[in-house]
Amino acid sequence: MWIYDKKLQYPVKIKNPNANYAKIIISQLGGPDGELAASQRYLHQRYSMPYDKVKGILTDVGTEELAHLEMIAAILYQLTKGLSPEEIKKAGMDIYFVDHTTGLYPIAASGVPFDMKYVGVKGDVIADLNEDLAAEQKARVTYDNILRMVDDPDVRDPIKYLRQRELVHYQRFGDALRIAQDNLDSKNFYAFNPSYDK
Amino acid sequence: MNNNMMNNNMMNNMMNGNQNGNGAGSLLRRIQAEDFALYEAVLYLDAYPTNQKALAFYREHRKILDALKEEYRQKYGPLTIYDNIDSGEWDWVKGPWPWEREAN
Numbered sequence: 538m539w540i541y542d543k544k545l546q547y548p549v550k551i552k553n554p555n556a557n558y559a560k561i562i563i564s565q566l567g568g569p570d571g572e573l574a575a576s577q578r579y580l581h582q583r584y585s586m587p588y589d590k591v592k593g594i595l596t597d598v599g600t601e602e603l604a605h606l607e608m609i610a611a612i613l614y615q616l617t618k619g620l621s622p623e624e625i626k627k628a629g630m631d632i633y634f635v636d637h638t639t640g641l642y643p644i645a646a647s648g649v650p651f652d653m654k655y656v657g658v659k660g661d662v663i664a665d666l667n668e669d670l671a672a673e674q675k676a677r678v679t680y681d682n683i684l685r686m687v688d689d690p691d692v693r694d695p696i697k698y699l700r701q702r703e704l705v706h707y708q709r710f711g712d713a714l715r716i717a718q719d720n721l722d723s724k725n726f727y728a729f730n731p732s733y734d735k
Numbered sequence: 736m737n738n739n740m741m742n743n744n745m746m747n748n749m750m751n752g753n754q755n756g757n758g759a760g761s762l763l764r765r766i767q768a769e770d771f772a773l774y775e776a777v778l779y780l781d782a783y784p785t786n787q788k789a790l791a792f793y794r795e796h797r798k799i800l801d802a803l804k805e806e807y808r809q810k811y812g813p814l815t816i817y818d819n820i821d822s823g824e825w826d827w828v829k830g831p832w833p834w835e836r837e838a839n
């Protein structure tokens with residue numbers, strides 16, 4: 538089960554609403570490498586993971602991703618709070634506004650709604666952990682791209698924090714892959730997983 | 736373990752970033768910083784469960800975090816549904832909620 542902790546993992550306090558920033562940052566809510574995809578990827582992969590330490594890593598990183606999903610939501614909520622219809626129209630956010638007003642609906646920046654296709658669950662320890670290593674790097678690149686587009690320090694600060702977390706999660710998934718490979722036959726240097734057919 | 740820790744600069748931002756100057760805000764900042772340190776140790780311990788340095792780090796920061804959370808609960812209200820002090824009212828629902836500007 539999960540228990541809600543009534544605080545953000547890292548503070549989000551944005552003074553100036555900005556629909557243009559919200560339009561791109563929403564990709565980390567419902568985009569291919571966003572926090573919703575990350576949380577669902579790890580929390581679903583854990584059931585077919587044979588090793589206790591890796592079950593722990595998937596559970597705890599997956600849980601942290603839920604906290605990051607909330608931080609992105611807080612950023613979007615604060616960036617769009619109190620905007621006038623004119624400001625929304627001027628930023629080109631009217632095409633979102635017409636369906637969702639300023640409610641938070643997980644889509645990619647391109648407008649494509651969140652899709653479970655972003656969540657790789659192969660049920661194979663080597664395939665899934667390599668998926669996770671790539672996913673952390675892709676999320677890191679998305680945050681780098683957001684930082685290339687956003688000037689406001691109030692927005693950049695929590696985005697930089699989230700970027701940093703991708704690097705740490707990449708380290709932990711590196712540990713997880715090493716643990717998994719240590720559990721395979723030591724002569725199995727091509728690191729395929731023979732367990733399912735055994 | 737240190738090279739996986741967040742750089743000090745960011746940690747300081749977390750500690751000092753509160754600009755609303757109220758007691759609840761600065762206490763919450765300290766809780767967030769300690770909670771972050773603890774969670775970092777948790778992820779590390781998942782992969783290295785017998786690392787004594789990491790276990791000692793967890794123990795030390797867990798103690799600090801528990802004390803800070805208890806102080807927060809007594810002064811400003813619950814952080815989880817299990818922390819609600821029975822004041823004849825259900826304080827849990829009182830805002831601001833975490834995603835709101837005023838809570839940060």
